[in-house]
Amino acid sequence: AVPTRPRTTDTSFVVMASKEELPAETTAGTASPRQGSAVDSGGQGGTMSGDGQVGRSLSAPEATESQECAHLSNEAGGDSISAGELPRLKSEGSLEGKGEEGGVAEWKKRQREATRDRLRQMYASQGAKLSVGDRCEVGGNVGEIAFVGDGVEGLPGGVWVGIRYAEAVGKNDGSVKGVRIFSCLPNHGHIVRPDKVTVVRYKDGRPGDASGSLNNATWPKQQGTPHKGAGGSMSNIKSGRDSPARGDPWDSPRRPGTGGSRPRTPADSPTPYYNPDKLAHGDPDEVIGSDDRLADIMPRSRVGIVYDERMGSHRATCGYHPEQPARIKAIFCRLEQHGLAQRCVRVPARAATEAELQSVHTESHVKKMVKTSGAGQEELDALAKQLDSVFLCPESAQAALLAAGSVIEATKRVCKGAIRSACCVVRPPGHHAEPDSAMGFCLFGNVAVAAREARRQGWAKKVLIVDWDAHHGNGTQRMFLEDPSVLFVSIHRFDRGEFYPGGPDGDYTSAGQGEGLGYSINVPWQRSGAGDAEYLRAFEEVVMPAARHFAPDLVLVSAGFDSAAGDPLGGCKVSPECYNSMTRSLLELAGGRVVLALEGGYSLRAISASLSACVSAMLGDPPMPLDEGIEGSEVHLKVIDAVRDFHSQFWPCFPPAEARGGSP
Numbered sequence: 001a002v003p004t005r006p007r008t009t010d011t012s013f014v015v016m017a018s019k020e021e022l023p024a025e026t027t028a029g030t031a032s033p034r035q036g037s038a039v040d041s042g043g044q045g046g047t048m049s050g051d052g053q054v055g056r057s058l059s060a061p062e063a064t065e066s067q068e069c070a071h072l073s074n075e076a077g078g079d080s081i082s083a084g085e086l087p088r089l090k091s092e093g094s095l096e097g098k099g100e101e102g103g104v105a106e107w108k109k110r111q112r113e114a115t116r117d118r119l120r121q122m123y124a125s126q127g128a129k130l131s132v133g134d135r136c137e138v139g140g141n142v143g144e145i146a147f148v149g150d151g152v153e154g155l156p157g158g159v160w161v162g163i164r165y166a167e168a169v170g171k172n173d174g175s176v177k178g179v180r181i182f183s184c185l186p187n188h189g190h191i192v193r194p195d196k197v198t199v200v201r202y203k204d205g206r207p208g209d210a211s212g213s214l215n216n217a218t219w220p221k222q223q224g225t226p227h228k229g230a231g232g233s234m235s236n237i238k239s240g241r242d243s244p245a246r247g248d249p250w251d252s253p254r255r256p257g258t259g260g261s262r263p264r265t266p267a268d269s270p271t272p273y274y275n276p277d278k279l280a281h282g283d284p285d286e287v288i289g290s291d292d293r294l295a296d297i298m299p300r301s302r303v304g305i306v307y308d309e310r311m312g313s314h315r316a317t318c319g320y321h322p323e324q325p326a327r328i329k330a331i332f333c334r335l336e337q338h339g340l341a342q343r344c345v346r347v348p349a350r351a352a353t354e355a356e357l358q359s360v361h362t363e364s365h366v367k368k369m370v371k372t373s374g375a376g377q378e379e380l381d382a383l384a385k386q387l388d389s390v391f392l393c394p395e396s397a398q399a400a401l402l403a404a405g406s407v408i409e410a411t412k413r414v415c416k417g418a419i420r421s422a423c424c425v426v427r428p429p430g431h432h433a434e435p436d437s438a439m440g441f442c443l444f445g446n447v448a449v450a451a452r453e454a455r456r457q458g459w460a461k462k463v464l465i466v467d468w469d470a471h472h473g474n475g476t477q478r479m480f481l482e483d484p485s486v487l488f489v490s491i492h493r494f495d496r497g498e499f500y501p502g503g504p505d506g507d508y509t510s511a512g513q514g515e516g517l518g519y520s521i522n523v524p525w526q527r528s529g530a531g532d533a534e535y536l537r538a539f540e541e542v543v544m545p546a547a548r549h550f551a552p553d554l555v556l557v558s559a560g561f562d563s564a565a566g567d568p569l570g571g572c573k574v575s576p577e578c579y580n581s582m583t584r585s586l587l588e589l590a591g592g593r594v595v596l597a598l599e600g601g602y603s604l605r606a607i608s609a610s611l612s613a614c615v616s617a618m619l620g621d622p623p624m625p626l627d628e629g630i631e632g633s634e635v636h637l638k639v640i641d642a643v644r645d646f647h648s649q650f651w652p653c654f655p656p657a658e659a660r661g662g663s664p
Helices: 065-075 085-091 099-127 292-296 309-313 326-337 363-374 377-385 396-416 446-456 474-479 532-550 576-586 604-618 634-647
Strands: 135-138 141-149 160-165 189-192 198-201 303-307 421-425 463-467 486-493 520-525 554-559 594-598
Touching: 303 326, 303 396, 303 604, 309 326, 309 396, 326 421, 326 594, 326 604, 363 377, 363 396, 396 421, 396 446, 396 554, 396 594, 421 604, 446 463, 446 474, 446 554, 446 594, 463 532, 474 486, 486 532, 520 532, 520 634, 532 576, 532 634, 554 576, 576 594, 576 604, 594 604
Parallel strands: 303 421, 421 594, 463 486, 463 554, 486 520, 554 594
Antiparallel strands: 135 141, 135 198, 141 160, 160 189
């Protein structure tokens, strides 16, 4: 039996392209558009709405039977009859009673019908192998499958595949044979037949099948080189072919690197997967919370979101830097495209006060950072050189104040019951900032300030901070070393103290001081490669047992996604499905009062998909399926056992090795 797919249920985004954009065999004999459709003559299918946006729901004329047959027959190689075939057809009786002209037409019709049926079966068989979300290649352009279905309005019958590309393909002039533009992303997609699609990777991570030039491809290996040793820099990334964008093909076009050791310039900078200027077509004020159903949702079920474009003003002035403004723009684009932002409640961003910041930072550090807003760039560059892996511009102070204040505001609303949980899409990050100094791309400790304010204002008695960034949250840990009301748990790469930020603080033996002894729990991976199996095991055996025993009133997450697969700095392999699962676990604590705050993560593709998976979990969507067949590395699993053994002296939920039947 030939596998088939149901008719596509939503083709409202399909755009009928103009004749200039379609191959001749498709446009030949096209009927006039029905009233209400939009087929212009300028080569740009679509309508312009009042705000100038292209890509509203459009209608197109249905293809006639003759069009369909002509299209399919041309794809099959033509249906002409040579003069030598006429005697044979007459002898077979194929033309009997019809005259030569009528008999030939009848024969052609039967041939077209046979060709149509054969091609439809072939398309159905090929289309059955494809799924929405598969990463694919069409004509040398890497994209993602947006839909697979039959009965697309305005197109000949049979299965069609919608492809969403990272960037606009060509000039949309019909140079790719047999394609049509669709407007799920304006000018960023095509509709093609299944035989033109080569799967690079299925949505579950498996490589493509055995046909096509890019099948069985794998993601490029990690090539960015994180710093080695505490005196290094997080920005120590090789240029050219080892640029950070090379860690994820979705973050840059396939072109040779610049090579050499000279500093990267804006002209050298890799093109991101998301072009925020093209894709951020919605005003956040209008998009976030625009779902009409929000009015019927109780506050304790609502999810808040903080996003403010002003935080994008913090930028490096010396060329490409992985902590770039496009990070938060790409995340918002993804949340909008997947309809997640519309289902969240807008939490307004606000600047933190100096008094709030001084609850975890020294007065001198706070004033030094605030004063940068009035300094010249040369002065700021000189100051940045005195710090560890920090860049500054005149707008940096405003962005950092907004980042810290926004996390405080979201935390307040969650604790007060206005919303159940919140996601803070903020930058610059904060977990490396020390009490007396900026460090590691971070100016202020965003999560730490929120935790201290929650305690100081009486919003919560006990706060759990979970940090799953690939780098140890040294600043956050130091701010609560002696505080037993805050449990800090960090899962990160340690590499025996050689991975940033370096030093002994990130080891599992670093557990706090004084009354806070035992309230800092570190899970330090000793090498790269930790993925879903290791992180889920750490959650199951370390994070959740300690959290349940601690019984927090509030959960704050330093949500760094440089531990995601494809990140150029982290060297880990965590999937969006794993982040979804970890978020769901944390929502079981503190009555669901969870606040996520963005930390690191430098692959635009990875952070967008990963944080979207977290928001999906917060909104109560069904769990994302995990690959349960992956076994963790023995090296990493031994670290988890070592953490449990060491902390068994502080936490009764961690029985010692002897009690578990293992070796001490």
